[in-house]
Amino acid sequence: xxxxxxxxxxxxxxxxxxxxxxxxxxxxxxxxxxxxxxxxxxxxxxxxxxxxxxxxxxxxxxxxxxxxxxxxxxxxxxxxxxxxxxxxxxxxxxxxxxxxxxxxxxxxxxxxxxxxxxxxxxxxxxxxxxxxxxxxxxxxxxxxxxxxxxxxxxxxxxxxxxxxxxxxxxxxxxxxxxxxxxxxxxxxxxxxxxxxxxxxxxxxxxxxxxxxxxxxxxxxxxxxxxxxxxxxxxxxxxxxxxxxxxxxxxxxxxxxxxxxxxxxxxxxxxxxxxxxxxxxxxxxxxxxxxxxxxxxxxxxxxxxxxxxxxxxxxxxx
Amino acid sequence: xxxxxxxxxxxxxxxxxxxxxxxxxxxxxxxxxxxxxxxxxxxxxxxxxxxxxxxxxxxxxxxxxxxxxxxxxxxxxxxxxxxxxxxxxxxxxxxxxxxxxxxxxxxxxxxxxxxxxxxxxxxxxxxxxxxxxxxxxxxxxxxxxxxxxxxxxxxxxxxxxxxxxxxxx
Numbered sequence: 429x430x431x432x433x434x435x436x437x438x439x440x441x442x443x444x445x446x447x448x449x450x451x452x453x454x455x456x457x458x459x460x461x462x463x464x465x466x467x468x469x470x471x472x473x474x475x476x477x478x479x480x481x482x483x484x485x486x487x488x489x490x491x492x493x494x495x496x497x498x499x500x501x502x503x504x505x506x507x508x509x510x511x512x513x514x515x516x517x518x519x520x521x522x523x524x525x526x527x528x529x530x531x532x533x534x535x536x537x538x539x540x541x542x543x544x545x546x547x548x549x550x551x552x553x554x555x556x557x558x559x560x561x562x563x564x565x566x567x568x569x570x571x572x573x574x575x576x577x578x579x580x581x582x583x584x585x586x587x588x589x590x591x592x593x594x595x596x597x598x599x600x601x602x603x604x605x606x607x608x609x610x611x612x613x614x615x616x617x618x619x620x621x622x623x624x625x626x627x628x629x630x631x632x633x634x635x636x637x638x639x640x641x642x643x644x645x646x647x648x649x650x651x652x653x654x655x656x657x658x659x660x661x662x663x664x665x666x667x668x669x670x671x672x673x674x675x676x677x678x679x680x681x682x683x684x685x686x687x688x689x690x691x692x693x694x695x696x697x698x699x700x701x702x703x704x705x706x707x708x709x710x711x712x713x714x715x716x717x718x719x720x721x722x723x724x725x726x727x728x729x730x731x732x733x734x735x736x737x738x739x740x741x742x743x744x745x
Numbered sequence: 746x747x748x749x750x751x752x753x754x755x756x757x758x759x760x761x762x763x764x765x766x767x768x769x770x771x772x773x774x775x776x777x778x779x780x781x782x783x784x785x786x787x788x789x790x791x792x793x794x795x796x797x798x799x800x801x802x803x804x805x806x807x808x809x810x811x812x813x814x815x816x817x818x819x820x821x822x823x824x825x826x827x828x829x830x831x832x833x834x835x836x837x838x839x840x841x842x843x844x845x846x847x848x849x850x851x852x853x854x855x856x857x858x859x860x861x862x863x864x865x866x867x868x869x870x871x872x873x874x875x876x877x878x879x880x881x882x883x884x885x886x887x888x889x890x891x892x893x894x895x896x897x898x899x900x901x902x903x904x905x906x907x908x909x910x911x912x913x914x
Contacts, residue, residue, distance in 0.1 A: 432797065432798065433797055433823070433827060436797060436798060436801045436819075436823055437820070437823060439801075439816075439819075440801065440816040440817075440819045440820040440823060441816065441820075442816070443805075443808075443814075443815040443816030443819070444814055444815070444816040444817065444820070444862075444866075446815070447814035447815045447816065448814060448866060454815060458809055458815070461809050462809060462810070465809075465810065468760065469760070469763060469764070469810070472760050472761070472763075472764050473764045473765055475764075476761075476764040476765055476766050476767075477765065479766075480765075480766065480767045546765050547765070548763040548764065548765065548810060549763065549764065549765035549766065549767075550763060550810060550811040550812040550813070554811075554813035554814060554817065554863055554866065554867075555811060555812045555813045556773075557811075557812040558765065559763075559810075559812075586812070593812050598770075600867055600869075600871065620872065621770075621871060621872050621875075622770060622872055623770045675770075676767055676768065676769055676770055677765070677767030678765065679765075
C-alpha cells in the first residue's frame, strides 16, 4: 500500500512537470478527454445555468417591485439613448462607406462568427478559463477572439472537435495589446487572476484618464483591432482596466473567425487543414443558428457616443 | 450502501466544480476544496472505501476539467486521502471535535502549498486572497459536509460516535 501511495505521489509530480513543459502527448490526451466529457458537462451545466437565471430573475423582480416607476423611467431613457445610437451608427456607416469609396479602399472581409454556450467554468489558483460548446467541427481554431454582448471575453487556447477552451482576459497568462482612450494610446492589458486587468507598458507621453475606453489594438496579429475590452479605473501610475464583460458569469459567447498571419503560430492545424492561415471561413457550415455572416468588425469607440464612464473621462479632460 | 458510493459522490462533486455557477472571483477556490474535503471525510468514516488511487484519479479529472496543470488537484486529493485514513495518528476517538482541527490544519497546509506551487509554476507570486477565502470557507463548511456525507451513507445522522468515525473503538 505504501509503495502504491509513493507511486501515485511520484506520478502526480511527473504530471506537474510535464504540464509545466507543455508536453504535446499530455495536451492531446487532455483534449480528447475533455472532448469526450463535453456532453456530460453540457448536461450538468443546465441546472446551474437555470439556477443562475432564476436568481437573476428574482433579483430583477425585487428591483422592479421596489421601485417600479424609477425602473420604467430608466428603461425609457435607455431606450431613447439606444435609438439615438442606432441613428448615429447608421449615419457613421454611411459616412465610412462614402469615404472608403472616395479613397478606393480595399473591401474588408466580412467577419464570421459562431455563437455557443459556456458549459464549464474552470477557475482556480492556476487558471481563469471556460469551456464553450464549439469546436473544430464548428470551425473554431486556437487563437480566435471570444466576445459576448458586452465586449471581449478572451481567446481560444485549446480546440477539440466539439469544445474549445477560452482563456479569459483576467487569466495570469493573458496579455493583450490595447489602445486606450480617444487618442489610442498604446498599452498592454495583463491579467492577474483578479477581477481587473493591469494596464502596463503604456507608451511614453500618453495621457490616460479614469473612464477611458480600452480596446484591442490588433498589433499582436491574433486579435482583430477595435474589440471593446473595458474602461480604465484607478489612479495615475496604477491604472487598471475593468472589463465590460462579466467574466464570472458568462453564458452565451461568440467566437470570431478572424484569421491572421499569427494564427499559424498559435494553431498550426489551421494551416494544415485549410491550406492557408488567411482562409477565414470554417470548412464546414457551422450548426444551425450559430453563424451569422456579414457582420462588420466592431469599430473603435467614437468619443461623441460616450458611455457614462467615458463621459467621466471626458469631464476630467 | 454500495462500495462505489464514495467515489460516485466525489465524481458528482468534481463535475459540479466545473459547472458555471457564476461565483465571484474570490470564491473560485471553494469548490475544488470541497472535493478534497469529501475525499478526506470518506477516508475518515469507517466502513467506507475510497481507494487512494481512486482519489487521485478523481483529482486528475478535476485537473482535466479545470484546464490547470495536471497533477495539482490529484496531489491535493492524495494528501487528503492519506491524512484522512491515518488511524489513531492523533487520538483514538476521532469525533467531529477531533476531525475538525485535523481538517483545519490539513486545509491550511494545502492552501499554503497550493499557493506556493502555483507561484512556483508561474514563477511569480500569485494572488493569495482567493486561496485564503477558500480555505476559511472550507474550514467553516466541514461539519456540514461531514454530516451530509454521513447522511448520504446511512440515511441518518444519529449514530453513536463510536460507530461513526474510524478508530473510534
